[in-house]
Amino acid sequence: MLAAVVRAFGGPEAVEIAEVAVPEPAAGQVRIKVAAGALNPVDLATRAGFFGGEGRTIGLGWDVAGTVDAVGVGAAWRVGDEVVALAPGVAEPLGAHAEYVVVAADAVAKAPASVDAVRAGTLPLNGLTAAQALDLLELEPGSSLLVTGAAGAVGGFAAQLAARRGLVVTGHARAADEELVRSLGAAHFTAEGVRPGSVDAVLDTAMLGAPALEWVRDGGVYVGAQPGRQPGSVRGVRTTAVAVSADGARLAELVRLVDEGALSLRVAETFALPDAAKAHARLAGGGVRGRLVLVP
Missing domain, CATH: 3.40.50.720 (NAD(P)-binding Rossmann-like Domain)
Structure with a gap:
């Protein structure tokens, strides 16, 4: 599968689209086939080396909207469930800007019914x-x-x-x-x-x-x-x-507010995953109102 990673810190040009193995969910985890995920300032900081990890391959992306694709033992989700989740981590080898991502089952919530995956992918982080x-x-x-x-x-x-x-x-x-x-x-x-x-x-x-x-x-x-x-x-x-933490139950409350029309989701622009470096450059340029969203 394809994933946005950083092998050497730097500017937008440091973002690579790499071919990596599809991850397998362990007990208490689910694998999500990613439909969309927002690009956030934390991704720019990770890419620039703010959180360390020199010499390692580091995955990018915290936000994910998509479909449960595989379920580990004890994970209370079913294949085919449409979900959103936070995939936290600033020095992990794989992030949410990929075709598939594995997250803890308790980090997951059902996706909003009232919006598409692109908009839903701006909510978790x-x-x-x-x-x-x-x-x-x-x-x-x-x-x-x-x-x-x-x-x-x-x-x-x-x-x-x-x-x-x-x-x-x-x-x-x-x-x-x-x-x-x-x-x-x-x-x-x-x-x-x-x-x-x-x-x-x-x-x-x-x-x-x-x-x-x-x-x-x-x-x-x-x-x-x-x-x-x-x-x-x-x-x-x-x-x-605030040090944000994954919380599927709390995320579900936010999803409910989205579906009630009480919480608005703003998308500024979408980019295909292979254009992740362009999205990084756009966000770094400032003036964005709403989120840039990567779509595998």
Whole structure:
């Protein structure tokens, strides 16, 4: 089968399409015939060597939508089930940008019935990141939350999910994105920032760091989108970052929201798997609204 891999770190040109063996599911795993999967910034970081693994073949891709093709012992799925899943890992020999991928059975959820595989393939990583980040905030309904990068994939999901939780969301993005951000559930919008100490919490998907922390009131909370890059605590503000984990049950909740029309999936462009390097170059160029999706 074909898979997008990196053997030597570098720019988009480092992405290779390799012929590799079809993986076999072990106990508690399923194999998915991949129909689509989003390209995410974490893939660019993996390709560039941010997570290490020098001298190894490293697979790319975390998001997958497709069909269960084989089932390991004890995995409660059936061949033919249409599913979505998160295939986490930054230094594994095979990722989700491939014709087949093996994942833990408990990382899998039934695919949304209301959208095609291309759109479904944008949900797992960014949806779970947003949901798990909101959990870390531990905010009560009525609390004020500023989401940076609110026009982006994680930020957009976060704005929608936070509004459903009864939080008063301010979206932070470029001025040109105001209409989009408000359509995602933000009650307020800013392109410049807000008064220091004026919100209960910040979810910093744009990783602005210290400037975003200044917007949080004393004793509030800051959650970043990249573990280890959150600023240190000041003024009693609790600072942490989300480290996304696979969770099939939580993913199923997000799928339900998609099918109810409460969570929107945004696709900017699709690329055939052999054109993965072109997709990497497009994402690295910036300005993408919605996800780039690879289709085997």
